Amino acid sequence: MFGAVSAQSESRSERSPVILAAEQAMQQARRARADAIVPADYANAERALAEAEALVLKRRRSEADRMALRAQRLAELAAVNARYLLLKDEVDRKTTANAALRRELLMGTGVKP
Amino acid sequence: MRVAVVIFCLLFSMSALAQQNTLSAFETERAQLQLQIEALDAEAGDEQWADLERLQARQAVQALSTSKPRERAEALALARIVLAIADAAVRTEQLQVQLLALDREQKDIRLEASRRDAELARKEAEQLRRQVLAREEEQALADELAAVVEKQEQADSEALSQAQLKDAQLARLEEEIEAQVKQRGDVLSVRKKSGKSIYVLSASAFVPGKTGLNAEARTSLQQLAKRLKASGKAWRIEGHTDRIGNDEADLEFSRLRAEAVLNALRAGGVPGSRLTAVGLGAEKAVGNNASKAGRAQNRRIEIIEK
Numbered sequence: 001m002f003g004a005v006s007a008q009s010e011s012r013s014e015r016s017p018v019i020l021a022a023e024q025a026m027q028q029a030r031r032a033r034a035d036a037i038v039p040a041d042y043a044n045a046e047r048a049l050a051e052a053e054a055l056v057l058k059r060r061r062s063e064a065d066r067m068a069l070r071a072q073r074l075a076e077l078a079a080v081n082a083r084y085l086l087l088k089d090e091v092d093r094k095t096t097a098n099a100a101l102r103r104e105l106l107m108g109t110g111v112k113p
Numbered sequence: 114m115r116v117a118v119v120i121f122c123l124l125f126s127m128s129a130l131a132q133q134n135t136l137s138a139f140e141t142e143r144a145q146l147q148l149q150i151e152a153l154d155a156e157a158g159d160e161q162w163a164d165l166e167r168l169q170a171r172q173a174v175q176a177l178s179t180s181k182p183r184e185r186a187e188a189l190a191l192a193r194i195v196l197a198i199a200d201a202a203v204r205t206e207q208l209q210v211q212l213l214a215l216d217r218e219q220k221d222i223r224l225e226a227s228r229r230d231a232e233l234a235r236k237e238a239e240q241l242r243r244q245v246l247a248r249e250e251e252q253a254l255a256d257e258l259a260a261v262v263e264k265q266e267q268a269d270s271e272a273l274s275q276a277q278l279k280d281a282q283l284a285r286l287e288e289e290i291e292a293q294v295k296q297r298g299d300v301l302s303v304r305k306k307s308g309k310s311i312y313v314l315s316a317s318a319f320v321p322g323k324t325g326l327n328a329e330a331r332t333s334l335q336q337l338a339k340r341l342k343a344s345g346k347a348w349r350i351e352g353h354t355d356r357i358g359n360d361e362a363d364l365e366f367s368r369l370r371a372e373a374v375l376n377a378l379r380a381g382g383v384p385g386s387r388l389t390a391v392g393l394g395a396e397k398a399v400g401n402n403a404s405k406a407g408r409a410q411n412r413r414i415e416i417i418e419k
Contacts, residue, residue: 066187073194080201087208094215105226
């Protein structure tokens with residue numbers, strides 16, 4: 001038990017730059033609301049980060065770094081996919097709005113806003 | 114022993130074959146990823162969309178070729194992820210461009226609508242202006258026509274009135290001539306009414322159809338003037354006509370004849386202050402206007418003692 005606590009505290013105090021980069025990427029993904037918009041992508045990243053942290057506890061540092069790098073990339077992918085979907089939604093909304101506006105204003109089939 | 118050697122050789126061959134297959138699959142996938150990154154670069158073109166992400170993807174794919182066999186699976190997975198990031202980043206930038214275009218489109222639509230509204234308003238104003246002009250022209254035409262008609266009616270009415278007057282004058286003239294022939298020598302008569310003298314001068318005292326007295330009447334009136342002057346009384350001279358012409362003309366005609374008599378009496382010495390002359394037209398008929406004889410009686414001057 002003491003061994004596990006010691007390993008955990010070690011993992012917190014001696015986090016590798018790769019793990020830190022992965023955690024930052026996760027934060028950015030959350031800021032992009034990836035956890036709500038693309039939950040599967042976000043979960044993949046989260047799983048990879050958890051795996052990397054588990055490897056750190058097992059002192060398999062090189063594997064942990066590789067997994068952390070993968071977690072970082074997956075988080076970046078989740079963030080960019082979330083941004084893409086948000087923008088796509090906005091583009092669809094504006095396309096519809098423009099079509100309606102065109103009908104209302106240029107074809108005279110509605111009340112002007 | 115021989116069997117063992119054969120089995121070893123067989124296993125070795127199978128392992129080599131498996132390695133060969135794995136290598137071939139890896140190379141195939143690497144080539145595919147390379148093609149994908151090239152396609153993505155081509156799509157981004159000169160726009161420099163997601164250039165950092167595409168650079169990272171290219172580096173990840175290039176790194177595959179130098180990766181060690183035991184790291185290949187991990188490198189391949191990482192390259193796939195990085196390529197997916199680059200792809201999503203390019204699509205996101207495309208969407209951003211599209212979004213800007215949509216904003217511009219919305220502005221254009223509103224601008225176009227404003228232009229169209231302005232054009233519609235201009236056309237409506239123009240149409241209204243034309244309608245007003247047309248109405249004004251119609252009104253002007255109608256006014257002009259009404260003025261012409263009114264003028265024509267007035268001219269017709271005047272012509273008719275003149276013709277009627279002329280007819281009346283002619284009729285009166287004829288009758289006066291005829292009466293003068295019959296009543297020659299009987300120009301002035303006298304009668305009494307309520308004890309007062311009334312001298313009656315017949316129409317034969319006048320030049321037929323005129324307001325001037327004839328010579329005979331002047332002589333008679335000179336004698337009458339002496340009598341009137343001697344009486345020291347005031348006299349009212351009333352002019353009367355028959356009812357042939359119109360009322361206004363008759364009034365005027367009778368007034369002029371009464372004034373002619375007044376002038377003759379004044380010339381005969383009667384002070385003007387004792388004489389008044391009025392024209393009464395056909396108001397006080399003494400004979401029937403339906404007959405020539407009656408009308409001849411009505412055409413007269415009465416000199417009435419006041």
